[in-house]
Amino acid sequence: MKMKQKFRDFFSVTCVSFTIIMLIYTALSDWMNADLTRGSIFSLFAVCAIAGAVIFVTDFIPVGSLLLRLGIDFIDVALTVFIFGGVILKLFSFNSKTILVVTGMLMAAFVGAAALSILSDRLSSQAINQKIAEMKKHR
Amino acid sequence: MKTMKLIIEQSEEYSEPEITVKCGMMDERLESIINHIRLNMFSVAGVKDGVTKVLPLSEIFYFDSTDERTFVYLENEVYECAMKLYELEEQIARANFVRISKSCIVNIMKLDSVRPLLNSRYEARLENGEKLIISRHYLPDFKRKFGI
Numbered sequence: 001m002k003m004k005q006k007f008r009d010f011f012s013v014t015c016v017s018f019t020i021i022m023l024i025y026t027a028l029s030d031w032m033n034a035d036l037t038r039g040s041i042f043s044l045f046a047v048c049a050i051a052g053a054v055i056f057v058t059d060f061i062p063v064g065s066l067l068l069r070l071g072i073d074f075i076d077v078a079l080t081v082f083i084f085g086g087v088i089l090k091l092f093s094f095n096s097k098t099i100l101v102v103t104g105m106l107m108a109a110f111v112g113a114a115a116l117s118i119l120s121d122r123l124s125s126q127a128i129n130q131k132i133a134e135m136k137k138h139r
Numbered sequence: 140m141k142t143m144k145l146i147i148e149q150s151e152e153y154s155e156p157e158i159t160v161k162c163g164m165m166d167e168r169l170e171s172i173i174n175h176i177r178l179n180m181f182s183v184a185g186v187k188d189g190v191t192k193v194l195p196l197s198e199i200f201y202f203d204s205t206d207e208r209t210f211v212y213l214e215n216e217v218y219e220c221a222m223k224l225y226e227l228e229e230q231i232a233r234a235n236f237v238r239i240s241k242s243c244i245v246n247i248m249k250l251d252s253v254r255p256l257l258n259s260r261y262e263a264r265l266e267n268g269e270k271l272i273i274s275r276h277y278l279p280d281f282k283r284k285f286g287i
Contacts, residue, residue: 004279005278005279066257066258069258070258117259118255118257121255121259121261122255124255124282124287125253125254125255125261127285127287128253128282128285128287129252129253131285131286131287132247132250132251132252132253132285134167135171135247135248
């Protein structure tokens with residue numbers, strides 16, 4: 001895939017995952033005793049951006065299987081969230097409750113980013129089919 | 140829609156036909172005409188059952204490479220071609236053909252529709268009902284061919 005397209009995917013993934021994470025984090029902040037401060041918002045964005053960047057890099061590994069590709073992407077996100085977000089930025093503590101909630105959050109963000117990709121592909125295919133129909137008309 | 144002049148000069152002075160297009164701005168209609176001319180200018184020699192036949196690009200649905208051999212697919216026939224896929228790609232890239240995977244170059248004029256699959260791959264359905272996979276690596280080039 002061309003570099004420009006890959007960068008576009010990286011920004012889309014980062015923005016969509018950040019939005020989803022922010023919504024869930026805000027909704028659960030009281031229950032999780034997590035403060036929503038300026039610092040935590042920037043930290044969450046950094047986690048999303050780094051996860052997007054890791055996916056961007058590992059995307060260069062040629063993988064034929066769809067399941068393996070999704071698995072690699074999910075591991076990218078999980079490792080970034082737990083190592084960068086948990087260990088380095090200390091955004092959450094490592095207990096069973098938070099690990100469960102964080103895993104749920106990252107799964108939601110992952111599904112959201114995948115849904116965006118599917119939607120984008122569907123729109124592109126509609127545009128291509130329209131062009132094909134126009135080409136046939138001109139023949 | 141702008142009017143278009145068609146001037147045909149026929150004379151025994153000319154040894155080979157020559158097409159010159161004079162235009163200000165290139166519009167979609169003119170581009171379509173030029174693409175049709177390109178399609179008919181180039182042909183590929185295909186071999187089937189020991190018989191060599193000249194195959195005009197306009198009849199070719201797609202080229203496929205398997206085990207270092209290149210095959211030319213028409214609506215209902217398959218020929219073998221001596222050229223490599225990369226050589227063909229260089230020659231016909233401007234004539235409505237586009238690479239869609241490591242082993243396949245398709246004629247976009249023979250496409251019926253496309254539909255997205257998972258993992259940013261597309262399935263292309265051809266006019267003869269055949270289905271080809273557009274790999275994620277070649278998708279940007281494919282989209283560009285349609286101005287997307």
